[in-house]
Amino acid sequence: MxxxxxxxxxxxxxxxxxxxxTAGVNRKIVGRLQKRYGPRWYQEFIDIFKLxxxxxxxxxxxxxxxxxxxxxxxxxxxxxxxxxxxxxxxxNYDNFFIYVYLMAxxxxxxAMSASGSGNxxxxxxxxxxLTTMLAYEVPFLxxxxxxxxxxxxxxMTEIQLFQQAAGNNWFIIALPLGGIVGVISLMGMLGKKxxxxxxxxxxxxxxxxxxxxxKQLGMLFxxxxxxxxxxxxxxxxxFLGGATNIVEYLIKYFxxxxxxxxxxxxxxxFKIDQVVTFFYKWPLLMAVTQAVIAIYFGWVI
Amino acid sequence: MASIELLILFLVGTGIVAYxxxxxxxxxxxxxxxxxxxxxxxxxxxYGFNLGLNETVNIIPGLTFTxxxxxxxFAIIIVFIYLMVSFFxxxxxxxxxxxxxxxxxxxxxxxxxxxxxxxxxxLQLFFFFELIIxxxxxxxxxxxxxxxxxxxxxxxxxxxxxxxLGIFMxxxxxxxxxxxxxxxxxxxxxxxxxxxxFLIAAFSKLGIFPLHIWLPxxxxxxxxxxxxxxxxxxVKLGAFIGVLALIxxxxxxxxxxxxxxxxxxxxxxxxxxxxxxxGTLMAIKEDDAKKLLAYSSMSHGGYILVAFSMLNSVxxxxxxxxxxxxxxxxxxxxxxxxxxxxATGTTKMKQLGGMIHKMPITYLAYLIxxxxxxxxxxxxxxxxxxxxxxxxxxxxxxxxxxAVFFGSVGSFLYVFRPLASLFLGQxxxxxxxxxxxxxxxxxxxxIIMGLNVFTGxxxxxxxxxxxxxxxxLGYAGINxxxxxxxxxxxxxxxxxxxxxxxxxxxxxxxxxxxxxxxxKSRKVDLMDTYTAGNFVHDEHLLHYSVDFxxxxxxxxxxxxxxxxxxxDALALKVKEIxxxxxxxxMSKNIGTTIFWIIAIIIxxxxxxxx
Numbered sequence: 001m002x003x004x005x006x007x008x009x010x011x012x013x014x015x016x017x018x019x020x021x022t023a024g025v026n027r028k029i030v031g032r033l034q035k036r037y038g039p040r041w042y043q044e045f046i047d048i049f050k051l052x053x054x055x056x057x058x059x060x061x062x063x064x065x066x067x068x069x070x071x072x073x074x075x076x077x078x079x080x081x082x083x084x085x086x087x088x089x090x091x092n093y094d095n096f097f098i099y100v101y102l103m104a105x106x107x108x109x110x111a112m113s114a115s116g117s118g119n120x121x122x123x124x125x126x127x128x129x130l131t132t133m134l135a136y137e138v139p140f141l142x143x144x145x146x147x148x149x150x151x152x153x154x155x156m157t158e159i160q161l162f163q164q165a166a167g168n169n170w171f172i173i174a175l176p177l178g179g180i181v182g183v184i185s186l187m188g189m190l191g192k193k194x195x196x197x198x199x200x201x202x203x204x205x206x207x208x209x210x211x212x213x214x215k216q217l218g219m220l221f222x223x224x225x226x227x228x229x230x231x232x233x234x235x236x237x238x239f240l241g242g243a244t245n246i247v248e249y250l251i252k253y254f255x256x257x258x259x260x261x262x263x264x265x266x267x268x269x270f271k272i273d274q275v276v277t278f279f280y281k282w283p284l285l286m287a288v289t290q291a292v293i294a295i296y297f298g299w300v301i
Numbered sequence: 302m303a304s305i306e307l308l309i310l311f312l313v314g315t316g317i318v319a320y321x322x323x324x325x326x327x328x329x330x331x332x333x334x335x336x337x338x339x340x341x342x343x344x345x346x347x348y349g350f351n352l353g354l355n356e357t358v359n360i361i362p363g364l365t366f367t368x369x370x371x372x373x374x375f376a377i378i379i380v381f382i383y384l385m386v387s388f389f390x391x392x393x394x395x396x397x398x399x400x401x402x403x404x405x406x407x408x409x410x411x412x413x414x415x416x417x418x419x420x421x422x423x424l425q426l427f428f429f430f431e432l433i434i435x436x437x438x439x440x441x442x443x444x445x446x447x448x449x450x451x452x453x454x455x456x457x458x459x460x461x462x463x464x465x466l467g468i469f470m471x472x473x474x475x476x477x478x479x480x481x482x483x484x485x486x487x488x489x490x491x492x493x494x495x496x497x498x499f500l501i502a503a504f505s506k507l508g509i510f511p512l513h514i515w516l517p518x519x520x521x522x523x524x525x526x527x528x529x530x531x532x533x534x535x536v537k538l539g540a541f542i543g544v545l546a547l548i549x550x551x552x553x554x555x556x557x558x559x560x561x562x563x564x565x566x567x568x569x570x571x572x573x574x575x576x577x578x579x580g581t582l583m584a585i586k587e588d589d590a591k592k593l594l595a596y597s598s599m600s601h602g603g604y605i606l607v608a609f610s611m612l613n614s615v616x617x618x619x620x621x622x623x624x625x626x627x628x629x630x631x632x633x634x635x636x637x638x639x640x641x642x643x644a645t646g647t648t649k650m651k652q653l654g655g656m657i658h659k660m661p662i663t664y665l666a667y668l669i670x671x672x673x674x675x676x677x678x679x680x681x682x683x684x685x686x687x688x689x690x691x692x693x694x695x696x697x698x699x700x701x702x703x704a705v706f707f708g709s710v711g712s713f714l715y716v717f718r719p720l721a722s723l724f725l726g727q728x729x730x731x732x733x734x735x736x737x738x739x740x741x742x743x744x745x746x747x748i749i750m751g752l753n754v755f756t757g758x759x760x761x762x763x764x765x766x767x768x769x770x771x772x773x774l775g776y777a778g779i780n781x782x783x784x785x786x787x788x789x790x791x792x793x794x795x796x797x798x799x800x801x802x803x804x805x806x807x808x809x810x811x812x813x814x815x816x817x818x819x820x821k822s823r824k825v826d827l828m829d830t831y832t833a834g835n836f837v838h839d840e841h842l843l844h845y846s847v848d849f850x851x852x853x854x855x856x857x858x859x860x861x862x863x864x865x866x867x868x869d870a871l872a873l874k875v876k877e878i879x880x881x882x883x884x885x886x887m888s889k890n891i892g893t894t895i896f897w898i899i900a901i902i903i904x905x906x907x908x909x910x911x
């Protein structure tokens with residue numbers, strides 16, 4: 001058990017390093033896209049370690065406690081994440097709903113801490129973040145319902161093995177409509193444009209982040225990277241057939257992140273009510289259509 | 302050896318003593334009430350688990366009792382909530398107008414509860430139901446409004462009348478009032494009628510769409526210590542009737558092939574889903590903290606109903622576990638709000654703020670309760686929702702799934718609202734003198750906090766007990782080990798709640814180490830925040846709490862009150878009919894009256910001839 005927990009901590013650390021580097025490389029890619037040089041690929045690491053080393057302010061115990069709870073919840077979630085179909089810290093216990101709901105405890109901690117700062121911008125940001133969550137989760141969960149119903153398991157490893165088995169396609173091909181919904185929901189989860197309404201630096205002063213500095217902000221950066229790792233890994237495992245070895249995983253991971261990042265960079269920002277109406281119109285409709293086709297008619301490519 | 306009959310008589314007796322003591326001194330009477338309820342709880346807990354209570358009846362004629370795992374499960378949860386809430390009485394009763402009778406009615410309604418869950422006879426069930434309704438009806442108006450009691454009573458009576466009608470139909474077809482024989486004997490059209498009538502009773506108690514209007518009115522206006530009982534305990538009576546109707550009656554309706562469900566059960570699942578969605582949307586919009594929690598009860602009632610309508614053991618396990626988890630979570634949340642209301646005198650969220658600095662323990666109690674209510678690990682609500690999700694996915698019920706997922710994510714939104722605007726945010730000047738709740742009120746708070754965590758971390762024993770109920774209902778128990786590892790649908794989902802809690806703990810430990818090893822931060826005031834260069838001196842201006850989810854609310858603002866409008870219109874129509882019949886029958890003209898008397902006599906005689 002101790003070994004498993006240590007492996008889990010290793011996975012969380014690996015996720016942090018992987019996502020921070022990927023994000024760094026992507027900053028360079030976007031820079032080139034906009035005819036800039038862009039920062040060095042390890043700039044994100046420098047930012048985080050600089051923040052962690054600085055002296056900061058605190059607005060009371062809940063402000064600190066919320067940050068700890070948030071980072072703890074997200075690290076805990078990452079510990080359950082399989083890297084490939086044969087490498088996972090806790091065999092058999094990598095149930096899909098753990099990722100969604102254990103990460104929610106992290107989000108709750110962050111929301112709590114932000115509201116505890118007493119800054120109205122933070123509360124507005126939290127309100128927007130929760131509203132966005134209400135928007136993207138439902139279509140995404142309907143697609144996952146289809147996947148679990150077809151593959152007969154909600155374990156992430158088993159879902160990967162199901163797609164890798166001979167005769168089965170990756171779910172992004174087997175369930176094309178669901179795949180599109182998956183991509184859109186992933187952008188919502190990652191807070192990429194056009195769904196980055198809750199950060200909106202020019203509008204609500206970075207929303208939940210407004211009061212943070214120093215180590216608290218550094219920890220929230222770590223939280224952000226690890227949760228991005230969880231979300232992208234979920235997408236890779238659910239829709240792209242997972243991975244049989246680490247190289248395949250890294251390639252898929254990098255491709256997915258770069259792809260959504262490129263899409264987001266040519267988009268503007270939705271208003272918060274537009275986010276809700278958007279997700280409850282086309283993605284939900286597509287998700288339900290896909291579910292009906294796949295579950296009731298059994299038409300899976 | 303505790304006897305069921307003696308427990309009921311004990312509660313009636315102590316009720317009268319409590320009345321006299323409360324008349325003498327409120328605190329004395331309330332403490333006596335605590336000990337009476339504690340006695341009943343301990344007797345139930347020590348003999349009831351293995352159905353070891355004495356069923357014989359010696360004193361009250363005509364009553365018969367029987368013990369089932371199902372009845373005990375409900376009874377112990379409800380008695381526990383009563384016990385926890387009774388600790389609040391000494392601090393609240395003095396404000397009430399008819400405080401002498403409060404403890405009496407409280408204990409009498411508990412007697413009704415024990416009777417209702419241990420009876421094997423429909424007429425007794427009805428009698429005890431009425432006892433509960435009539436006693437609680439006099440408790441509710443001691444709070445803010447009398448109208449609340451009327452609404453509660455109206456909906457409850459509609460439910461009981463429907464149930465009575467169902468009971469008579471069962472008697473007509475089977476010739477017995479015995480519950481198990483009566484329900485088993487139903488077939489054909491009668492089964493459909495009884496099914497519908499019993500479900501009306503269940504819906505009205507549980508507050509399911511479209512009979513949900515009374516929930517926010519009654520919960521919101523009830524006395525503060527009574528709201529936890531209403532939401533955590535009394536609405537579960539509806540779940541009990543729902544279990545009887547959904548599982549024991551098989552209505553003679555068709556079966557939907559693709560999802561393998563009876564039409565009757567599917568309609569119930571859809572109505573449950575509607576109440577999940579309505580409850581969630583209304584709770585997001587609500588400004589009164591107690592009404593918000595009332596709407597959340599409505600939404601959770603929907604989950605319970607969806608679970609029992611699916612008719613398989615995983616869903617049942619989810620439903621039963623949800624009854625426990627929601628009772629604990631809802632009681633915890635309502636008790637925290639009650640403590641705040643006692644200290645500040647209001648439950649309106651827009652008037653409150655920054656209570657965490659004065660009442661940190663109450664805040665923690667609320668936090669743990671809402672984590673469970675939102676279905677987030679490591680609390681009990683996660684496990685029950687997880688079981689329900691797995692069942693819904695296995696059945697492939699897409700429409701129901703939308704509601705179930707929507708309610709689950711939506712609950713993050715509404716439970717966070719009181720957290721943000723009532724407990725967190727700026728510390729408002731008018732509440733600088735507020736103090737933490739007294740120690741006697743913190744005892745139940747701590748117990749409920751502990752149980753919320755326990756149900757989410759070590760569910761093994763409880764799930765095994767629930768398996769007894771499921772077997773008793775005629776289904777195979779679910780696959781669970783004593784350490785709490787649940788395996789549903791042979792590998793569709795495996796969950797180890799203990800591991801989840803442990804890993805969460807490890808993560809938090811790492812985060813804590815990172816935090817503590819870095820440089821210590823400087824403590825600053827709450828008003829010392831970024832305001833884009835403006836000087837804001839007033840806490841109220843920096844406290845974001847009015848219309849918290851305004852952009853979201855705007856999307857369904859127009860549709861939000863059409864159910865209320867419908868009931869208003871219905872009430873108007875009923876009044877009009879009343880006026881019309883008054884005009885016809887209650888005339889001052891003596892000739893009209895005599896005409897009606899003669900007409901009715903002729904009609905009666907004519908009916909006799911036919």
